[in-house]
Amino acid sequence: DTEVTQTPKHLVMGMTNKKSLKCEQHMGHRAMYWYKQKAKKPPELMFVYSYEKLSINESVPSRFSPECPNSSLLNLHLHALQPEDSALYLCASRERAQETQYFGPGTRLLVL
């Protein structure tokens, strides 16, 4: 199984809502990533979890809160988002450092 799954596929939320994005992989990868991607731009790294510990937070606002409950799951909790946070949120995992990352299909988020 070389698949990374993400739910939901689409999400519309108001600025006062709280929602969560979910990512799952069963490849035994020990590093997982959250990226944000705006239209016609490359993915921008948000968070990196390595062995279930947050190893990198690329100066992401606190309204984004990551969580890694176990080695297969990665969540991104959203609270009080702004319209400019509307984007495609991608999850990825990898087996070894600097090697191939496997991406999920993404969650398209619209903040109204």
Place this chain on the structure above:
Amino acid sequence: SQQGEEDPQALSIQEGENATMNCSYKTSINNLQWYRQNSGRGLVHLILIRSNEREKHSGRLRVTLDTSKKSSSLLITASRAADTASYFCATAFYGQNFVFGPGTRLSVLP
């Protein structure tokens, strides 16, 4: 700062033609990878070339790497409409995370 930069930013070709995309980067790398992204979907890994390799093939894909010029090229031969997508290069180095280039949007016209 941005590491990989693709050239051209957009490319339109006819089906059956070859498509060449270039990527330049600024610092040392362990490897360089190319990914494809269909509209609004996740990225799919195409090929990885290590810093000690000069050329690699995978099906209709040919990647070259010139570490002296800090550049790489991706050639897609005999393109098909299904190759229409955005293509990103990504560089990797010890202790650093992937850095993606801005991407090339390829349109293959039937």
